[in-house]
Amino acid sequence: MGFKEFLAQLNIFGQCRKYNLSLWQCPSFLFLVMGIVIISSSLIAYVLGNRYIENPETVSLIVLLLTTVLFIVDFSITRSFERLAEASRMKSEFINIVSHQLRSPLSNLKWTIDLLLSGRLGKIEEKQTEYFKILKDNSARMSELVSDLLTVSRIETATLMFKKQKFSLGNMVKELIREFEPFTRAANVELAFNQEPVLAEVFADPNQIRQAIGNLLDNAIRYTRERGKVEIALLKRNKNLYLEIKDSGVGIPKDDQKYIFQKFFRSENVLKYQTQGSGLGLYIAKSIIEKSDGKIGFLSQEGVGSTFWFTLPTAN
């Protein structure tokens, strides 16, 4: 934490205003009140205790009274935390409901376009096909976004299921490279994969890991401009497998690096080149890798490229 952020933390009123909370519902303010109450009550107990030392009943009564005050303050602090937790839960639930509701019209749209494009309702002119494809691509993009939002809400409500099993990370990467082939070709990016000859299998949920690698690979290709190269390497490191995806893309500006795994965060410089993207990919990848007992990180230099890496435990 920098000095500036530390000062900002001290500004309790600013903090409460930021979260749109009244003072008596705001944890930082309540903590301050509790601190003052504890200190003053200890002092009062000390002073009064000294004065009434011959009369222990009065002293116990004072202590009892002060404990009651502390108890009330404690209670309101706990309540304010509960309210915050409740607000956060409702937000995730809201995302969940909205994304589910969005899916029905999206699948209607998708299938209607499929039907039109199939030519079953009559022949479509070439010029029209072009525009139907735009519709199709955009409805697919929207579906992806909705499904990312659903994943995020599952991560936050801890309902994302992990069905762990043994599988080969190398084979998964090869499959993904094949799937991404049209995308890499369109982006004019060269994709290379190197792995150590004999590698153990990892123990994780293959569907989730596939999504995490897919997100990293998607970024690497998306943010590499003109005739770039993306290199993937898979190695063994102690009891883990280490996967690295290195691109020669636009890189992440230094100031943005600490926010890169936050959800909805998009770096200034990518906004210049690419309008697509939700800012959820890296957040999802990080959550998945960490829930699979792995680590994730990156090195990046603006204008030179980024290297994202993660580790996963091997199966015994």
Next chain:
Amino acid sequence: MKTILFIEDESALQKTLGEILSQEGYEVISALDGEVGLRLAKVKKPDLILLDLILPKINGFEVLRKLKQEPETKNTPVIVLTNLEGIEDVKGAIELGAQTYLVKTQYALEEVVEKIKKALE
């Protein structure tokens, strides 16, 4: 001619999938809620039932459970066609006796038609 009962409250889907299935030579009967769906299943005795899970009046899981209890309908194959993709939902529907479980957003229309054709072979 083989008959398909399509229980789905989204009329747009009724229209698109219904259109293709009629073109493929099936008779498509549509039901827009669970109650009508159950009644038509008994009366029309379809060869296959396509079932959505989120339905008005009687939800899809309940429809499925009742279909599998009735002697007239318990042997009719049911394909669940839904947007619910939670593991619990899939498990629940399969345990209740669904033959196939398809998540709408994951399949192109023609792929769904292929699966239906296969189930009717």
